Amino acid sequence: MSDLVRPSLGRPVAGDGARNRSSGLASAVLATGLLVIALNLRIGVASVGPVLSDIRAGLGLSPTVASLLTTIPVFAFGAFAFLTPGLTRRLGMHRLLGLTMLALAAGVVLRLEPGLTSLFAGTVVVGAAIAVANVVMPAAIKHGFTHRAGPMMGLYSTALFLGAALASGLTVPLLAVGGTWRPTLALWAIPAALAFAVWLPQFVRAPVRTQVPHQAADTPCEAGETPFRAVLTDPIALAVTALMGVQSMSYYTTLTWVPALLEDHGMPAPEAGWLLSYSAFPGIVASLIAPVLAKRIRPTWLPIAASAVLTGSAYLGLAVSPVSGAYAWMTLLGLGQGTSLSLSLSYIVWRSPDAHHTGHVSTMAQGFGYLLAGLGPIGLGAVYAATGGWTIPLAALGGLLVVQVATGVAASRERHVLAGRRRIEVG
Template sequence: MNHPVRLQDPAPAPAAPAPRPRPRRRIRVAVLALSLLLAAFNLRIGVASVGPVLSDLRADLGLSEVVVSLLTTIPVIAFGVFAFLTPALSRRLGLHRLLAATMVALAAGIALRLQPGLAGLFAGTVVVGAAIAIANVLMPAAIKRDFSGHVGLMMGLYSTMLSVGAAVASGTTVPLLSRVGAWRPTLALWAIPALLAFLVLVPQLRQAPARDPRTHAATDAPPEAGEPSLRSLLHDPVALAVTALMGLQSMSYYAALTWVPTLFRDAGADAHTAGWMLSYSALIGMAGSLVTPALARRIRPVWLPVAVAAVLTAGAFAGLATAPTSAAYLWMTMLGLGQGASLSLSLTYIVQRSPDARHTGHVSMMAQGLGYLLAGLGPIGLGALYTATSGWTVPLLALIGLLALQLWAGVLASRERHVLANGG
């Protein structure tokens, strides 16, 4: 009697192993984010630390207001001039190696100000400006490349760290001066954070970046093939709007950064109070920088954050022109929120209006190169108006007028479209 063969059920396939957490990758990403943010912390210190000691510097060297304002104007102009070198340098060295090199150059430029006489002071200022210029252009491209899924968060943190650096430098330079006793070694102390940022970047430098066998360009930099030309960007309305916004908000920012402490001292405040008010404004600016990119994604109409930032800044300038000390904290709160929001929006639009890292690098170069060349007129122009009118009313009214142009550029830049969307 034949018995039916009993087929055994096939053995169940072994369950796929659960994906293991990748702690090493998370650590690498965290260190990379930390290194970028520490670098960002240094990108305003070299300029923000000068404003609180301008009066001491001017008295020591016997310089006019216009000449002294060059110490904060030269870096901003350098931000524009040296920005155009960044794409070629990044292809040669790689993104992260070039960023590390800018931190070393920044520390060297700050330390160079220790040299006696005007030559070392102004030469160091040029080196500081050149280092910051290149890092300024690198940062949005690095964020677009390394954190493409978290652009809003990283751009908010990046612009916040810019404000943190400015706040720390503005608020502690005068107390440091009282302990150190001279303005040159006090300014030179700000080389230390740049060296710290370099040390944190060292893990990114252990291996040389891979090279494209055809172009020999570093593969961690945006590729040259297919990159947009500056000429095409100069004819693109989106790129022009982003550039105008960057330039106009930077003009307002650096003019205030340079002269607000002097304004308060002219109104009767002591050096500590004048420096603290600028630092307080930068601290408030951190809030504006941090939350604005996230809010801008949700708020409609899209131009509303730009308008609110411009109105807050205009109100602050109007208050400083009419009653600087009677409501100083109100004016500086408005100034911090307005300028912090404007800065983060202008940087965020560089990334959001670019379809990829390649375009981001070139839009960043154009917006910050041409934008900072325009912004360099702010500190020296404000100083010239102050000298010509012997007061702050006319200079501040001029800044309010420029805010109308900033609002117009910001409305155009806020539109949700990409540069060269028509293939230009």
């Protein structure tokens, strides 16, 4: 009998090598596309802060109105997240991710138009596009990399930090190319357009249907799948949501106000902006390794507690000696926030048994979480205005870390959402 028809004898079947190479190439293309998209998911927000003073001067905005340019996207991350399940059912995950990149590019370019209306309209479009992509990405990673979700989530959160660092660090130098802040911000549409081009092979592929009831694919939900409302009262899903909200509140509050804190203590504005950008680099390192370590360290809550200690040490340093020790404090801040961000995103995947449930938990955690996070910059600004200093605002951020640890301990428990319900259904 020919070897070609005797696979049971343990010999390789002709064509297996080619199929494996093809599968490996497809996975590499998919991973590259996902990471390039992830790179764009903070650029539209992080690029505004470095030129916020130019925007205020050019449009005559008050500090409160100008701060909306950094807080509106965060609220949009939450509000528009709840549209994602319906859009995914109609379009599929892959096509929807491609469309978010086109919408992101359009929103960035819209801010090029003169007038306040186009500036804020573009900001809303940017926030909406990122919101949908935020929710879809964990489910897409769970679906495409079921057995490598941990490393992929680490790379995903690393790409988020890298995109924020590039936008924070390069926007001011790009003023030499753009001339003024409007064309300079519009230049950030180019990475979104490139991301769509890289994602094009996934965008044009036919949606894949699955026959397994609890396996989400690139298609509408099948009958028998768990509805979204079922996760809204699940304790694990609630813990993951609370953790996402609290750590995001801390992140976006410091993103908005740390440069102002450093400037109030005598640091030149360009150096303050650079230090904020610098904090992303230790964040990149932490976000890359934290999910890998979290799978090995016991007790499971130790990594999230360590992230709170690192971040709290940074807050203490900024309160005591903000300028002389700035590099140390921003290193600690980056390490703490990188760890907490990557873990909160990873818990969305780890606490879900499949991609369908990942989509539900991602919608809940990022929808409600970012709505909560948007209150942070506004609230801290109000506390600063009322007290006239940074000691009490930093103490308030320290208080948030206590909540972060409590929710992180609950989210780190190694069990899946709706585990009890599924056991009942199976029984």
